[in-house]
Amino acid sequence: xKAVCLLSGGPDSAVAAAIARxxxxxxxxxxxxxxxxxxxxxxxxxxxxxxLGAREHMIVDMSSLKRIYGRGVTALTDEGMRMPERFExxxxxxxxxxxxxAVAAGYASAIGADAIFYGAQGDDARFYPDCxxxxxxxxxAAIRAGTGEDxxxxxxxxxxxxxxxxxxxxxxGLPLEDTWSCYLGxxxxxxxxxxxxxRKRAFREAGVRDPTKYSG
Amino acid sequence: xKAVCLLSGGPDSAVAAAIARxxxxxxxxxxxxxxxxxxxxxxxxxxxxxxLGAREHMIVDMSSLKRIYGRGVTALTDEGMRMPERFExxxxxxxxxxxxxAVAAGYASAIGADAIFYGAQGDDARFYPDCxxxxxxxxxAAIRAGTGEDxxxxxxxxxxxxxxxxxxxxxxGLPLEDTWSCYLGxxxxxxxxxxxxxRKRAFREAGVRDPTKYSG
Numbered sequence: 001x002k003a004v005c006l007l008s009g010g011p012d013s014a015v016a017a018a019i020a021r022x023x024x025x026x027x028x029x030x031x032x033x034x035x036x037x038x039x040x041x042x043x044x045x046x047x048x049x050x051x052l053g054a055r056e057h058m059i060v061d062m063s064s065l066k067r068i069y070g071r072g073v074t075a076l077t078d079e080g081m082r083m084p085e086r087f088e089x090x091x092x093x094x095x096x097x098x099x100x101x102a103v104a105a106g107y108a109s110a111i112g113a114d115a116i117f118y119g120a121q122g123d124d125a126r127f128y129p130d131c132x133x134x135x136x137x138x139x140x141a142a143i144r145a146g147t148g149e150d151x152x153x154x155x156x157x158x159x160x161x162x163x164x165x166x167x168x169x170x171x172x173g174l175p176l177e178d179t180w181s182c183y184l185g186x187x188x189x190x191x192x193x194x195x196x197x198x199r200k201r202a203f204r205e206a207g208v209r210d211p212t213k214y215s216g
Numbered sequence: 217x218k219a220v221c222l223l224s225g226g227p228d229s230a231v232a233a234a235i236a237r238x239x240x241x242x243x244x245x246x247x248x249x250x251x252x253x254x255x256x257x258x259x260x261x262x263x264x265x266x267x268l269g270a271r272e273h274m275i276v277d278m279s280s281l282k283r284i285y286g287r288g289v290t291a292l293t294d295e296g297m298r299m300p301e302r303f304e305x306x307x308x309x310x311x312x313x314x315x316x317x318a319v320a321a322g323y324a325s326a327i328g329a330d331a332i333f334y335g336a337q338g339d340d341a342r343f344y345p346d347c348x349x350x351x352x353x354x355x356x357a358a359i360r361a362g363t364g365e366d367x368x369x370x371x372x373x374x375x376x377x378x379x380x381x382x383x384x385x386x387x388x389g390l391p392l393e394d395t396w397s398c399y400l401g402x403x404x405x406x407x408x409x410x411x412x413x414x415r416k417r418a419f420r421e422a423g424v425r426d427p428t429k430y431s432g
Binding site for chain 1: 274278279280281283284286309311313314319321325326354357358359360361362363364
């Protein structure tokens, strides 16, 4: 049983991939350079893939997506935009998970995998439509219609809060210190962007010591 | 009204984009380098976009998809595979239209377009699941769930045969001689691959003089 696991380098996708592995899948990890300012996360993705014993880890260069999104759309790729400290429309990268799942479907079909795992969790589902269960179900239907194959889209964290995900990551023995959440690409996590704040809060709520070094 | 038009460089997508324009859309064309052997088609896509007065023409470099598909999956990217003369599984690029429509959805959301046009036609729908109407409908639903926006996936040729598309292209005054169908990347159309054969047959059935120079 093969599974394609989307791996961003953050804790959520690491836990989702660990679940895939623990279910007995041979895992094929997939990460994307889409021109994100925080592409430092790809180094973390490599460490996690290695830790999990992934059979392959594909890093797909889609950095020209940055041109598609252009200016003034998303602070995650536009270096001219202020990075907000709370959720704002500008932290949404339009249909990012849709694009990644579509590439994952092509990969899954090519290698004969029967599932794609991604790390959407409940806290994000509140703000990001492409982290919701309805989206995963709709995407699975589109993949079935477009390939004629029965490839499942699995989002095992969709009913958990991020703090639950952190607790589960610790329980599974994942090196969470090797994960990356910051939307900016510094040497250390900035500690101020929405994603760093969510990370800090999740460790605190989970009652787990936060191993992350923040610069702010 | 803005529309994103997938443009491969072939006659079908050119006609679909012309329909979008004639409906009054401001058109934003989108083409892909996915490592295809026939990437010569991108030069044709540029000519068509210019002819149609596209507001923008984005060519997205996704050539690392070739690695995703790997060896022995599709003759369209694997130079080691024989290019078949009739339909075979090896001319399918798994979920290619799904990946392209997903990127188109991100683009449409970024620029505020309300529709995506693509050139799936009835002859291809017989063999390629991602050219069928069920797929377009499912993908539209996934895009709505994943963006929260009402972006239509339009496939205006899905009930036409390729010969009908050629006839319509002539009627609309499109420079069909500038389009490219061959799966191989030669100076001329090879005249032998499945796609060249379909092109030849469509012109013949349409009763239209075929302006294409074939090498075989």
